[in-house]
Amino acid sequence: MEVRKSFIRQELEYLVENWIIIPGKILIRNKKALIGFIIILFYIIMATIGPYVVPYPKSYAFPKYIKPTIFQWPPSLEHPLGTDYFGADIWAKIVWGSRTVLQIAFIAGLITTVIGVTVGMVAGFLGGLADMILMGITDVMMTIPGLPLLIVLATLIRATDPWVIGLILSVTAWTGLARSIRSQVLSLKQREFVEAAKALGLPTWHIVFREIMPNLMSFIAVNFIFATIGAIYGSVGLYFLGVLPFTAFNWGIMLNMAYTQAGAHHSLETIHYLLAPIGAIIGLQVGLLLFSYAIDEIFNPRLRTEV
Amino acid sequence: MRWIVKRALMAFITIYVAVTFTFIVVKSMPGDPIEALTQAFIRQYYMRYEEARALAEAVAPFIPKGSIFEQYIDYITKFFRGDLGVSISVSTGKPVVEILADAIPWTVLVVATALIISFSLGILLGMLMAYRRGGKFDSIMITFLSILRSIPEYIIAIILLSILGFQLGLFPVRGRYSYEALTMLEEGNVLGFIADVLWHATLPILAWVITHIGGWALGMRGSTIGVLGEDFIAYAKARGLPERRIVTRYVGRNAILPLFTSFMLSIGFMFGGSIIIEYIFSYQGVGLLLYQAIQKRDWFLMLGDFNIIVIAVVLGAFFADLLYGFLDPRIRRGGVE
Numbered sequence: 001m002e003v004r005k006s007f008i009r010q011e012l013e014y015l016v017e018n019w020i021i022i023p024g025k026i027l028i029r030n031k032k033a034l035i036g037f038i039i040i041l042f043y044i045i046m047a048t049i050g051p052y053v054v055p056y057p058k059s060y061a062f063p064k065y066i067k068p069t070i071f072q073w074p075p076s077l078e079h080p081l082g083t084d085y086f087g088a089d090i091w092a093k094i095v096w097g098s099r100t101v102l103q104i105a106f107i108a109g110l111i112t113t114v115i116g117v118t119v120g121m122v123a124g125f126l127g128g129l130a131d132m133i134l135m136g137i138t139d140v141m142m143t144i145p146g147l148p149l150l151i152v153l154a155t156l157i158r159a160t161d162p163w164v165i166g167l168i169l170s171v172t173a174w175t176g177l178a179r180s181i182r183s184q185v186l187s188l189k190q191r192e193f194v195e196a197a198k199a200l201g202l203p204t205w206h207i208v209f210r211e212i213m214p215n216l217m218s219f220i221a222v223n224f225i226f227a228t229i230g231a232i233y234g235s236v237g238l239y240f241l242g243v244l245p246f247t248a249f250n251w252g253i254m255l256n257m258a259y260t261q262a263g264a265h266h267s268l269e270t271i272h273y274l275l276a277p278i279g280a281i282i283g284l285q286v287g288l289l290l291f292s293y294a295i296d297e298i299f300n301p302r303l304r305t306e307v
Numbered sequence: 308m309r310w311i312v313k314r315a316l317m318a319f320i321t322i323y324v325a326v327t328f329t330f331i332v333v334k335s336m337p338g339d340p341i342e343a344l345t346q347a348f349i350r351q352y353y354m355r356y357e358e359a360r361a362l363a364e365a366v367a368p369f370i371p372k373g374s375i376f377e378q379y380i381d382y383i384t385k386f387f388r389g390d391l392g393v394s395i396s397v398s399t400g401k402p403v404v405e406i407l408a409d410a411i412p413w414t415v416l417v418v419a420t421a422l423i424i425s426f427s428l429g430i431l432l433g434m435l436m437a438y439r440r441g442g443k444f445d446s447i448m449i450t451f452l453s454i455l456r457s458i459p460e461y462i463i464a465i466i467l468l469s470i471l472g473f474q475l476g477l478f479p480v481r482g483r484y485s486y487e488a489l490t491m492l493e494e495g496n497v498l499g500f501i502a503d504v505l506w507h508a509t510l511p512i513l514a515w516v517i518t519h520i521g522g523w524a525l526g527m528r529g530s531t532i533g534v535l536g537e538d539f540i541a542y543a544k545a546r547g548l549p550e551r552r553i554v555t556r557y558v559g560r561n562a563i564l565p566l567f568t569s570f571m572l573s574i575g576f577m578f579g580g581s582i583i584i585e586y587i588f589s590y591q592g593v594g595l596l597l598y599q600a601i602q603k604r605d606w607f608l609m610l611g612d613f614n615i616i617v618i619a620v621v622l623g624a625f626f627a628d629l630l631y632g633f634l635d636p637r638i639r640r641g642g643v644e
Contacts, residue, residue, distance in 0.1 A: 032450065136320075142572070143321045143624055145579030148597060148616050149328075152609065155601050156332055176572075233459045237583050240461065241598060259465065259587075271469065278462055285457040 023298045030297070036290025043284050047102040050095035057092035057249070090254075090276045097249035098280070100162065101232065107166030108173070108231035113224045116174035117216075120181025124189070125208065135182065142175040150234055154243045165244065169234045170227070177223050181216065188212050218299035225292040229285055236281055251277040310632060318625045323383075325617040329610040330382045334375070340606040344395045351399040391611035396603040397596075403611040407593065411615060413483050414585070414592030417508050418577045421515035426570065428516070429523025430563060434554070436524065437531035437562075449528075452521035461583040464514035468587060471510060478510050481589035511588050515577060526569060531562040560634075567631040574623040578616055593619075 027034045123134040149172060159165045188194060189212075197207050238244045239252025242260075246253050254277040333340060341363050348359035385391075391403035398406065432452075436445045472480040479485065488503035534540065535558060543553050581594035589595065593612055600609035 136317075139317060140321045140324050143318075143575060143617075143621055144325055145575040145616055145620050147579035147582055148613050149579075151582060151597065151601060152329075152332060152613055155609075156335065229457055237459065237461060241583060241586060243601065255465070274465065274469070278465065281462060282458050285459070286454050289453055289457040 023294075026294055026297045030294045032290045033292075033294030036287045036293070039283060039287025040291055043098060043102060043287065046095055047098040051099060054092045054095045055089075057088040057090075057096060090273065093249055093254055094251070094276055094280050097251045097254060097277075100248045100250045101235065101252075101284070103162045104165050104169070104235045105228045105231045107162055108169035108235070109224050109228035111166050112170035112173040112227040112231070113177065113220060115170060116177030116223070116227075117181055117220055119174065119178040121185055121208065121212075123178070124182040124185025125212075131182070135179070138175045138178050141172050142179070144172060146172040147234070147237065150238060151241065151243050154238055158245055160245055160247045165235060166231070169231045173227060173230055173234075177227070180219070180223075184216060184219065185212060188215055218296045221295045221299045222292055225288050225295060229288050232281065232285060251280050311629065314625060314628050318621045321621050322614075322618055325614055326383060326386050327379075329614055330379055332610060333382070333606065334378075340395070343604065343606070344393070347395050347399045386614070391614070392607035394600075394608045395605045397599050397605045397608055403608050406596065406608060407611060407615050410591060410593045410596045411619065413590065414578065414581050414594060415619070416504075417511045417584075417590070417592065418515070418574070418581060420508065421512045421519070422570075422573060422577060424512065425516040425519040426523055426566075429520045430527045430559075430566075432520065432524040433527025433529075434531050434559065434562070436528040437535065440528070440532055445528075449525065452524050455517065456519075456521035456525070458518060460514050460518040460580060461587060463517050464511070464584050464587045467510050467514055467517075479507050483507055483591055507590075511581075511584050511590055514584055515580075519573065519577075522569065522573075523566065526566050527562060530565045531558060534558050534562045537561075564631070564635050567627065567634075571624040571627045574627065575620040578620050578623070 027037055119134055119138065123131040123138075150168060153168050153171065154165075157164065157168065159168060194207060194211050197211050235244075236250070236252035236255070239246070239250045240255045240259070242256050244252075246256075255274070258274040258277070341360075344363040345356070345359045348354055348362055349356065352359075354362070389404055391407075393399075394401050394403055394406055432448070436448050439445050468480060471477050484500065484503050484507055488500050491499040491503070540553065540557055543557050548557075578593075581592060582597055583594070584590070585592045585594035586598050593616055597609060597612040597616070599605070600612055
């Protein structure tokens with residue numbers, strides 16, 4: 001029992017050291033990534049706790065202004081970002097919308113990465129006919145323009161479930177990742193440590209997950225971030241065009257309403273209605289991008305030695 | 308030669324897959340598209356039901372008769388003959404091919420111009436950054452350009468439309484050309500017409516250039532730094548060649564080559580993304596047409612438009628590929644992946 005306990009403790013210390021202390025040090029040293037991390041943290045708190053703190057954005061919540069003819073409801077103390085033309089608080093809409101935006105982006109990023117890595121690994125590792133077929137499919141999917149395909153699929157499926165939307169968004173997004181994973185696996189396969197593992201007669205799963213995977217981790221993690229950025233681009237775009245059914249709050253829907261219903265881009269008096277979702281989207285994208293600068297260091301054991 | 312045939316085959320397969328995909332879409336569509344077309348004809352031309360139904364079946368690219376395999380063959384042959392059916396609701400009865408022929412040059416105009424401008428500017432900027440690598444200009448530009456690159460182009464488009472279009476009134480906010488330009492054309496003032504067209508295309512092009520210049524500049528910076536470390540550059544310098552010649556012939560030419568893969572991907576990305584850009588600027592190209600077709604549930608126009616976008620992208624990528632092989636002989640010999 002004594003030995004077991006210390007083993008668990010050792011593992012725990014190793015985990016804390018590896019996933020909290022060292023990444024923390026890297027973040028503190030890399031100012032850009034630290035800013036990105038803080039931004040992402042802010043958005044995650046907004047999406048998880050936000051809806052419990054900020055009241056539901058009811059329409060006509062601003063009784064002073066419920067005259068249907070008045071179009072501008074500017075920012076005030078009570079409503080920090082102003083209200084839209086229904087009198088619903090824009091800040092509350094941003095907060096409630098962040099949940100769906102982040103959810104869809106995370107799911108789509110995850111599906112994209114899993115498909116891309118799986119296809120790339122299988123093609124690179126097996127080679128031969130499997131490689132030829134998989135890369136043929138990848139090349140075809142890569143050439144078919146993503147957004148029109150997304151729009152046709154979204155029109156057909158009328159998805160409301162975030163998993164289904166995520167799946168639609170990753171239909172063509174995985175191709176680039178699959179191609180680069182494949183070429184990296186091809187070069188890793190030739191390396192001494194893989195040869196050694198093969199010579200030792202280690203099983204394939206060991207070679208794939210213990211020898212090759214760790215070398216790809218930082219690359220996969222960076223691509224997960226990029227897939228998430230791409231998914232935000234796609235999902236907000238689809239909502240902005242009004243192709244996906246409007247069921248929950250989403251920044252893309254806010255953009256759509258500001259653009260089509262309020263004509264918020266016409267005049268400065270209603271511009272806050274448009275600027276709020278724009279700011280939210282740009283902030284999230286920039287945060288993810290800045291954070292991706294540190295990913296390489298956090299996941300790549302060789303770069304860590306400097307810390 | 309074998310290389311070209313292989314690429315052509317790949318392009319054909321991609322188009323074939325896209326057409327097959329649209330067939331599946333037609334088959335799995337909610338509601339009967341032929342019925343929708345029949346109803347549209349009845350509303351438009353006050354026909355009797357049987358008459359309208361017969362007409363709809365005659366002009367639809369997809370006839371609901373025979374086994375599914377026969378339907379598929381019928382659909383494919385009609386497609387490759389250029390028969391994409393007629394529009395159901397956007398402009399009832401008009402052949403889809405005609406509608407698309409009117410729209411596609413405008414999208415090509417915007418996308419091609421934006422691609423060329425952003426590519427050339429990005430390459431210049433990237434080389435400049437590479438020559439000043441490690442400096443203040445370089446590090447500021449890296450952050451600035453990568454932030455710019457992560458912003459969706461439709462956001463930039465809305466901002467441009469709002470500021471330059473509506474607030475300052477510098478550029479037109481909608482359309483491909485103004486009404487006056489059309490009379491100019493009739494009077495034979497072609498230059499005036501072209502100027503008006505370019506003036507209308509400026510904002511959509513600008514939206515693309517702003518969001519895409521970063522990608523090219525950063526890519527070019529990386530590959531230029533790689534080339535600068537090569538032995539043949541040191542040798543060229545040792546030979547005392549003029550700096551200008553080294554920069555253009557030795558560094559520039561070699562550094563551009565790795566960017567061609569993303570050039571081909573960009574064609575597809577921009578052609579696809581033109582849906583949102585054209586929607587924002589009410590610019591009547593294939594993108595806005597796809598949006599209108601979806602809004603009005605005009606199935607044949609939607610699928611024909613989708614296929615046209617795929618074909619344009621595939622052809623664009625194919626020719627860029629040929630050009631790449633022409634510029635870099637190593638590709639033709641199959642030596643470099």
